Amino acid sequence: TDMAMNNSVTEFILFGLTQDAEQQKAISGIFSILYLLTLLGNFLIVVSTFWTSHTLGSPMYFFLFYLSFADANYAPRLIVDALFQEKTISYHECMTQVFAVHFFGCMEIFVLILMAFDRYVAICKPLRYTTIMSRGVCGMLVILAWVGSCIHSSAQIFLALKLPFCGPNVIDHYFCDLQPLLKLACMDTYVINLLVVSNSGAICVVSFMLLLISYVVILYSLRNHSAEGRQKALSTCTSHFIVVVIFFGPCIFIYTRPPTTFPVDKMVAVFYTIGTPFLNPLIYTLRNAEVKNAMKKQIMTSVDKYGVFNLHFLNILVFGQE
Structure with missing residues (x-):
């Protein structure tokens, strides 16, 4: 293929978060702990909300299972990669990682939207809640989230596979993503960057705006509820909103701008790739x-x-x- 002919790079080197040996040791220790706690926290939520708990039968916890599933698949590989000072990754592994990061990241976005929709129906249309959010509807919504995530990540990998690499192969990041790969490509990447922004950037911004609007509507409708009902609804929605802000803030910063990289990019990426999967179980369990x-x-x-x-x-x- 043309891509194979123009591509002389067979592997990449991930620069990581830092090249300082002492800092790398400290980061490795912290990330190892985060790795174990992320897996443990999400595993406990998955078990509690899906297989064993009959008390959490509402759609909110059905969606929480899929949020934890996305987190449990999203973070671990990125944390493992970040543990090593110089991580060599093959071209095909790098492309696979681009697909996986965007698939599970997009899955997280869609599930957060479904959870907001669930809260909207529960609070604003309580009498029709069980009809609207039936098991069949919830299952269909999750399938749509899977399909949407697959379409998004397929578009990302299509753009990544179009990039020819013929020179430097050091990715100034701790995982493979399109922005750092664009810097290494032997071509003018302006158009591809526009496509990335119009894809990832648009999903982040539109989803964030939808979520903000849903919370404004929910808060407005709560004025008619009792003090106890208002408190319970606010508690659930606050947990959800904290996750949304932590996840979407960094995503919007990374994916909605021209092809310029900043030194702070890697630390910002830590928030949505490692911070959110770690914090989700804490936020949902401590506040619920x-x-x-x-x-x-x-x-x-x-x-x-x-x-x-x-x-x-x-x-x-x-x-x-x-």
């Missing part, structure tokens, strides 16, 4: 009594069943309860 109780019940049930050890101390530590 139902999820917290379901997780607590699952842990205690497992211990009672298998008699591994007494989790009294862990129960106090994690849930703050005697």
